[in-house]
Amino acid sequence: MPEPTGVIHDIGYQRYTGPRLGRRHVFGALYLHGLRTVFGLGRSAKAKIFPWLVVGIVTVVAAGLTAVRSQIGEVVMTYAQFADAMSWLVIFFVAVAAPELVSRDLRSGVLPLYFSRPLPRDDYALAKLLSLASALWLLLGGPQLVMFLGAAFTTPDGLRGTWNELLDLLPGLLYAGLWAVVFAAIGLLVASLTGKRAFAAGGIVAVFLMTTPIVGVLSILPSRAVNELALLASPSTLVQGVGSWALQDLLYPGAGTGPPIGDFGPVYAVVTALLVAACTALLLLRYRKVAAR
Amino acid sequence: MTLIATESLTKTYGGRVTALADLTVAVEPGIIGLVGANGAGKSTLIKILLGLLPPTSGRVSVLDLDPTTDPAAVRARVGYMPEHEALPPDLSAAELVTHLGRMSGLPRTVARERASETLRHVGLYEERYRPVGGYSTGMKQRVKLAQALVHDPDLLLLDEPTNGLDPAGRDAMLALVHRIGTEFGISVLVCSHLLGEVERICDTLVAIDGGRLLRADRIDAMTSATDxxxxxxxxxxxxxxxxxxxxxxxxxxxxxxxxxxxxxxxxxxxxxxxxxxxxxxxxxxxxxxxxxxxxxxxxxxxxx
CATH class of the missing domain: 3.30.70.100 (Alpha-Beta Plaits)
Structure with missing residues (x-):
C-alpha cells in the first residue's frame, strides 16, 4: 500500500519571531501600493479602464508626434509643450486617481487600521501624495520618453543629435514634474476632504476648471500689473507661467508667443512653491484630525 | 509584568465632556473584559492605549511602554480591532490582511503567509479570495480580527467584537477570542457593553461607568463567597x-x-x-x- 502523501497537520498558531521592517520600508510599501492603485493594478478590471485609457491616449499622441517628426522632419511639439498640451487630461486623471487613493479609505473606515499600526499618520498622507505625484509624472514623462527614443533613433546627426535631443528632454521631464507636484498636492487635498468619490472628483475638476474664468476676468482689467499677475489665479495657468519664465523657448518658441507675465516670472515660481507647501501642510493637518477620531 | 496600567488617567474633550475621570487600574496578562454602558469611555481608553489620543492628565503604560511618548513601539506590539465597519469592500480579505501585515512591518512574503494563516485561524478558508463587500457580518468581524492578529501582537484590543452578530455568531466569536487568549498565548482586552458575554471568557474584569472605575478584579475573586x-x-x-x-x-x-x-x-x-x-x-x-x-x-x- 502506498504511503499517504500530503497529510495536513494543524500545527496550531505560530508566533512570529522573524524580522520586522522599519518605517522606511513600510513607507515604501505604502507608496508602491498607492502607485499601483492609481493605475488600477491589483484591483478590479473596472478600476483599470480609465487610467489605462488616459495612458493610451497620451502614448498614441506621443507616437503620432514622433511619426510626423520622423516623416516630415518638423517638430510639432517640444517636450515641454507636450506636457502643456496634455494638462487637461491630467486634470481628469487626478480627478479619478486622487479620490481612489484617499476618499476610498476615508469612506470604508479603514484608516483606524492604518493609524493603529506603527506607521506615523504623516507618513500615510505623504506616501499617498508621493504616489500620486509619481503617477502623474510617469503619465507625462513616459510619452516624452517615447518621443525621445523616436527622435534619437531617427536623428540624422548621430550621437551629437541624440545628445541635443536629451538636453531638450530633460527640461521637458522637469516641467512634467512641476505639473505632477502641483496637481497632486491640490488634487489630494481636495479628495481628502470627503469620503464620497463623486464629490471629490467634482471638487477637483471644479478647482482646476472653475478658476480659469477668474484668470479671464483679471486679464482684461485695465491694469497692466493685474493682467500680468492674472495667471496666478488658476493652477494650470500658474504652472504655465512658471514654465514660460523658466523654459522660455522650449515651451514658447518665438518671441512674444508666451503668456503675458511680464517680469513677474519669479513671483510665479514663489507662489507655486508656496501653493504646494500650503496644500501639503493642510493635508497633514487634515490627517491629524482624521487620526484623532 | 503588568499588561496595562493607568494612573489617575483623565480625558476631557474641549474641557466640557469628560470621557475618563481619574481612572487608576492595573491588570495582569490574560483575557481582560472591559465592560461599561455605551459612552462609558471604553473606546476613549482604547485610543489612549494606542497613543491615538493624548490623555488630558494622568499616566498610562501598555506592555511597560508609554503610548504617549512612544506610540510606534506600543502599536508594533498591539493589534486593534475597531468597533465600526473598517473594510474596503472591493478588496479580498487575503489582499487586505496581507497589505495591513506589510503596514505593520512584515516582509512581503511573510505578510502573505501570515495573512492566509491568520485568516485560517479565524475560520476563513476559500472565501478569503472573494471581495469583502460580499461577506456576512460574521465574516467581516473575522477579517477585522485577522488583521489585528496578522503581525503577531502581544496584546489584542478588541472593541465590541460581537457587535451585530447573531447568538450563534456571538458564541463563535467569543470562543475564538478565548482560544486566542489561552492557546495562542496573546493577551486580549475585550470591550463590551454586555457583561454576560465577557464574563464567560475573561480572567479579569474591569468595569467603568461615566469614565470612572467601578471595579477591577480577577473574576474568580468576584464570584467567590458572594452567595x-x-x-x-x-x-x-x-x-x-x-x-x-x-x-x-x-x-x-x-x-x-x-x-x-x-x-x-x-x-x-x-x-x-x-x-x-x-x-x-x-x-x-x-x-x-x-x-x-x-x-x-x-x-x-x-x-x-
Missing part, C-alpha cells in the same frame, strides 16, 4: 426585613424577595428563627449564586 439567600414570605415582608436588620444581617429588598448574604450556616438559623418568631408564612428560602452583574449593581447609584 445570597433569597427569602420570600407571603405577607409581612417589611416586618421580616426590620427583624433581620435588627439581627445585624445586611438585608436588601428585591421586589417581593429579601436578599441576605450567606455568611455561614448560622445565617439560615437566624432567618428561620426570625420567620418563626413573627409567625409569617414562609414561601421560599433558597441559595442564589451571585452573578457578576449584581456585583456592580449596588455601586452604580453612588456614581450616578
Amino acid at each position: 445570597l439567600l433569597a427569602v420570600e414570605v407571603s405577607e409581612g415582608t417589611d416586618q421580616l426585613a426590620g427583624r433581620l436588620a435588627a439581627l445585624d444581617l445586611p438585608v436588601t429588598r428585591d421586589g417581593r424577595m429579601l436578599l441576605v448574604p450567606l455568611a455561614d450556616e448560622r445565617t439560615y438559623d437566624l432567618i428561620l428563627g426570625a420567620v418563626a418568631e413573627l409567625d409569617l408564612p414562609l414561601h421560599r428560602l433558597d441559595q442564589r449564586r451571585h452573578r457578576v452583574a449584581e456585583l456592580f449593581a449596588p455601586r452604580e447609584p453612588s456614581n450616578a
Whole structure:
C-alpha cells in the first residue's frame, strides 16, 4: 500500500519571531501600493479602464508626434509643450486617481487600521501624495520618453543629435514634474476632504476648471500689473507661467508667443512653491484630525 | 509584568465632556473584559492605549511602554480591532490582511503567509479570495480580527467584537477570542457593553461607568463567597426585613424577595428563627449564586 502523501497537520498558531521592517520600508510599501492603485493594478478590471485609457491616449499622441517628426522632419511639439498640451487630461486623471487613493479609505473606515499600526499618520498622507505625484509624472514623462527614443533613433546627426535631443528632454521631464507636484498636492487635498468619490472628483475638476474664468476676468482689467499677475489665479495657468519664465523657448518658441507675465516670472515660481507647501501642510493637518477620531 | 496600567488617567474633550475621570487600574496578562454602558469611555481608553489620543492628565503604560511618548513601539506590539465597519469592500480579505501585515512591518512574503494563516485561524478558508463587500457580518468581524492578529501582537484590543452578530455568531466569536487568549498565548482586552458575554471568557474584569472605575478584579475573586439567600414570605415582608436588620444581617429588598448574604450556616438559623418568631408564612428560602452583574449593581447609584 502506498504511503499517504500530503497529510495536513494543524500545527496550531505560530508566533512570529522573524524580522520586522522599519518605517522606511513600510513607507515604501505604502507608496508602491498607492502607485499601483492609481493605475488600477491589483484591483478590479473596472478600476483599470480609465487610467489605462488616459495612458493610451497620451502614448498614441506621443507616437503620432514622433511619426510626423520622423516623416516630415518638423517638430510639432517640444517636450515641454507636450506636457502643456496634455494638462487637461491630467486634470481628469487626478480627478479619478486622487479620490481612489484617499476618499476610498476615508469612506470604508479603514484608516483606524492604518493609524493603529506603527506607521506615523504623516507618513500615510505623504506616501499617498508621493504616489500620486509619481503617477502623474510617469503619465507625462513616459510619452516624452517615447518621443525621445523616436527622435534619437531617427536623428540624422548621430550621437551629437541624440545628445541635443536629451538636453531638450530633460527640461521637458522637469516641467512634467512641476505639473505632477502641483496637481497632486491640490488634487489630494481636495479628495481628502470627503469620503464620497463623486464629490471629490467634482471638487477637483471644479478647482482646476472653475478658476480659469477668474484668470479671464483679471486679464482684461485695465491694469497692466493685474493682467500680468492674472495667471496666478488658476493652477494650470500658474504652472504655465512658471514654465514660460523658466523654459522660455522650449515651451514658447518665438518671441512674444508666451503668456503675458511680464517680469513677474519669479513671483510665479514663489507662489507655486508656496501653493504646494500650503496644500501639503493642510493635508497633514487634515490627517491629524482624521487620526484623532 | 503588568499588561496595562493607568494612573489617575483623565480625558476631557474641549474641557466640557469628560470621557475618563481619574481612572487608576492595573491588570495582569490574560483575557481582560472591559465592560461599561455605551459612552462609558471604553473606546476613549482604547485610543489612549494606542497613543491615538493624548490623555488630558494622568499616566498610562501598555506592555511597560508609554503610548504617549512612544506610540510606534506600543502599536508594533498591539493589534486593534475597531468597533465600526473598517473594510474596503472591493478588496479580498487575503489582499487586505496581507497589505495591513506589510503596514505593520512584515516582509512581503511573510505578510502573505501570515495573512492566509491568520485568516485560517479565524475560520476563513476559500472565501478569503472573494471581495469583502460580499461577506456576512460574521465574516467581516473575522477579517477585522485577522488583521489585528496578522503581525503577531502581544496584546489584542478588541472593541465590541460581537457587535451585530447573531447568538450563534456571538458564541463563535467569543470562543475564538478565548482560544486566542489561552492557546495562542496573546493577551486580549475585550470591550463590551454586555457583561454576560465577557464574563464567560475573561480572567479579569474591569468595569467603568461615566469614565470612572467601578471595579477591577480577577473574576474568580468576584464570584467567590458572594452567595445570597433569597427569602420570600407571603405577607409581612417589611416586618421580616426590620427583624433581620435588627439581627445585624445586611438585608436588601428585591421586589417581593429579601436578599441576605450567606455568611455561614448560622445565617439560615437566624432567618428561620426570625420567620418563626413573627409567625409569617414562609414561601421560599433558597441559595442564589451571585452573578457578576449584581456585583456592580449596588455601586452604580453612588456614581450616578
